[in-house]
Amino acid sequence: MLSFAEENYLKAIYHLAEQSGQSVSTNAIADELNTKAASVTDMIKRLSSKGVLSYQKYRGVYVSEAGKIAALQVIRKHRLWETFLVAKLKFNWDEVHEVAEQLEHIKSPLLIKRLDEFLGHPKFDPHGDPIPDENGEYKEKPKTPLFELQIEQSGIVVTVQDDSPAFLQYLDKIGIYIGAKIKVVDKVEFDGSMEIQIDGRKTNFISKQVSENIWLTE
Amino acid sequence: MLSFAEENYLKAIYHLAEQSGQSVSTNAIADELNTKAASVTDMIKRLSSKGVLSYQKYRGVYVSEAGKIAALQVIRKHRLWETFLVAKLKFNWDEVHEVAEQLEHIKSPLLIKRLDEFLGHPKFDPHGDPIPDENGEYKEKPKTPLFELQIEQSGIVVTVQDDSPAFLQYLDKIGIYIGAKIKVVDKVEFDGSMEIQIDGRKTNFISKQVSENIWLTE
DNA sequence: AATTATTTTTAGATTTGACTAAAATTAATA
DNA sequence: TATTAATTTTAGTCAAATCTAAAAATAATT
Numbered sequence: 001m002l003s004f005a006e007e008n009y010l011k012a013i014y015h016l017a018e019q020s021g022q023s024v025s026t027n028a029i030a031d032e033l034n035t036k037a038a039s040v041t042d043m044i045k046r047l048s049s050k051g052v053l054s055y056q057k058y059r060g061v062y063v064s065e066a067g068k069i070a071a072l073q074v075i076r077k078h079r080l081w082e083t084f085l086v087a088k089l090k091f092n093w094d095e096v097h098e099v100a101e102q103l104e105h106i107k108s109p110l111l112i113k114r115l116d117e118f119l120g121h122p123k124f125d126p127h128g129d130p131i132p133d134e135n136g137e138y139k140e141k142p143k144t145p146l147f148e149l150q151i152e153q154s155g156i157v158v159t160v161q162d163d164s165p166a167f168l169q170y171l172d173k174i175g176i177y178i179g180a181k182i183k184v185v186d187k188v189e190f191d192g193s194m195e196i197q198i199d200g201r202k203t204n205f206i207s208k209q210v211s212e213n214i215w216l217t218e
Numbered sequence: 219m220l221s222f223a224e225e226n227y228l229k230a231i232y233h234l235a236e237q238s239g240q241s242v243s244t245n246a247i248a249d250e251l252n253t254k255a256a257s258v259t260d261m262i263k264r265l266s267s268k269g270v271l272s273y274q275k276y277r278g279v280y281v282s283e284a285g286k287i288a289a290l291q292v293i294r295k296h297r298l299w300e301t302f303l304v305a306k307l308k309f310n311w312d313e314v315h316e317v318a319e320q321l322e323h324i325k326s327p328l329l330i331k332r333l334d335e336f337l338g339h340p341k342f343d344p345h346g347d348p349i350p351d352e353n354g355e356y357k358e359k360p361k362t363p364l365f366e367l368q369i370e371q372s373g374i375v376v377t378v379q380d381d382s383p384a385f386l387q388y389l390d391k392i393g394i395y396i397g398a399k400i401k402v403v404d405k406v407e408f409d410g411s412m413e414i415q416i417d418g419r420k421t422n423f424i425s426k427q428v429s430e431n432i433w434l435t436e
Numbered sequence: 437a438a439t440t441a442t443t444t445t446t447a448g449a450t451t452t453g454a455c456t457a458a459a460a461t462t463a464a465t466a
Numbered sequence: 467t468a469t470t471a472a473t474t475t476t477a478g479t480c481a482a483a484t485c486t487a488a489a490a491a492t493a494a495t496t
Contacts, residue, residue: 005483026444039484041445046482058444058491089332099326108317114307223453244474257454259475264452276461276474 002050004105007074009033009043010052014063014071023060072136078104079125079132080115086126087119093126093177094168127168128159128178128215146182147192147211154183155216162213171214174204182216220268222323225292226251227261228270232281232289241278290354296322297343297350298333304344305337311344311395312386345386346377346396346433364400365410365429372401373434380431389432392422400434 002010012032016024029040048055052067063071081103085091091099113134116122123139124130130138141158149155157180160171171177175198185203186195192208220228230250234242247258266273270285281289299321303309309317331352334340341357342348348356359376367373375398378389389395393416403421404413410426 003482027442035483036485037444038446038486042483085329085332089329089336091328091332095328099324099329102324102326103321106317106320108320110309110313111303111307111317114303114309118307221452245472253453254455255474256456256476260453 001107002052002070006043006047006050007070007105008101009040010047010063010067010071011074011078013047013053013061014068014075017063023062025060029061069136072132072138074104076132076134076136077106077112079129080112080119080122082125082127083119083122083131084115087122092168092172094165094172096126097163097165124158124178126178127163128157141217143215143217145212146184146194146196146214146216147208149184149216151184151187154181155218156181157214158217159215160213161215167210167213170210174198174206175202176214182214219325220270220288224261224265224268225288225323226319227258227265228281228285228289229292229296231265231271231279232286232293235281241280243278247279287354290350290356292322294350294352294354295324295330297347298330298337298340300343300345301337301340301349302333305340310386310390312383312390314344315381315383342376342396344396345381346375359435361433361435363430364402364412364414364432364434365426367402367434369402369405372399373436374399375432376435377433378431379433385428385431388428392416392424393420394432400432 009029013024013029016028016032026037026040026044029044030037033040044053044055044061047053047067048061052064052070053061054064055061078100081100082096085096085099086093122131124141128141130140132138143158144155145161146155157176157178159178160167176182181199183197183200184194185197188194192211193205194211195203195205196211197203227247231242231247234246234250244255244258244262247262248255251258262271262273262279265271265285266279270282270288271279272282273279296318299318300314303314303317304311340349342359346359348358350356361376362373363379364373375394375396377396378385394400399417401415401418402412403415406412410429411423412426412429413421413423414429415421
């Protein structure tokens, strides 16, 4: 049984490993969790001895198969709770993360089973991220960053890469949400910014930084 | 801000103080929380320095006004979560306690506000206990233990004193729930047991121990 | 290749919360 | 009231999770 802190480390390391596809460095973990490298080394040893990480001194860590299963269950809980908060308790999508960070550590298989049923077995959370099932299985929708679309091309928003409240509030303000239809009206080569049309209505100018974090499907 | 463990101590001490009406002893707290007296002494000191308990060596502790407010907020959260689990997630009333013990420590005023709204501002939890509001105010229903009723008298179940799964499962089995109508058919002076009729249907024999833990209103 | 810079680990402390064993205090009883 | 019994507190440990500062290992650069 993993503790609260152990689950947080494992989840962060899992995400970093998925992104990079290779071993995860001590400093990367410390940055992600706003902690110090020395603390990370301590925790890495503990998690290795529990079999969820494999680790060689100075060589970074990998998540073991057992670790992946455990991490996916924490992610499953996090995303189910986020879905609950938005779908049932009328939270905005920028308000859910912190609360879900707490709720994801509640230990009760029955609770998660019933919550999943109550929500109708959702497959994606409010940010468009897939929710793993009891076995850790999930399907990603095929997707491309808005940034890569050409003029006149369009797509449906399926995910946002950045989950920060500031970004999500900005998206709210300009009318972008999961499921919105976006068409590229114009692109500025110089800085990578673009003009887009949302749901066939008004147009907006967005920066490259924004268009890289919005992912679409056809 | 109180920690998880501090909140658990405070809540337990608050309950013990309410029951006895006087100062709470170190051993009573240790018994309640299945811990050792030495640990309790440590925690009492910490909670006193935080202003939620008043304490004199060897003299037991009292809950301060600030402590009562804090304790009632934890109790509010516990009972709202229990209500959620039964009303929305189809938990039985004997399954909710352990999970609510975890959920009650989630820190998010917005979450509790929204949960309360979602549940329709319930005034009583699944065991009939009152749910304090944001200000810690609550109303108890006037009630008497079933044990004190005479033959032919009847009442509506409003609370059960014992929340243990074993007791609640027994009540389920014989058809007793919050809101059930119970009539005393016969009483046995010798051992305090009685024969009761539930909802005008079948009759059951129950022991004194059981009838003391079921509370009724008119 | 040798030196410098960066990253990672170790060593030693700190805090929270819990424990055991012994000492101090209060309560009970002969 | 003196002694015994029970309760409570103190003193000293321990584990989890964190930190700073210093040492060790790896990576980068002249």
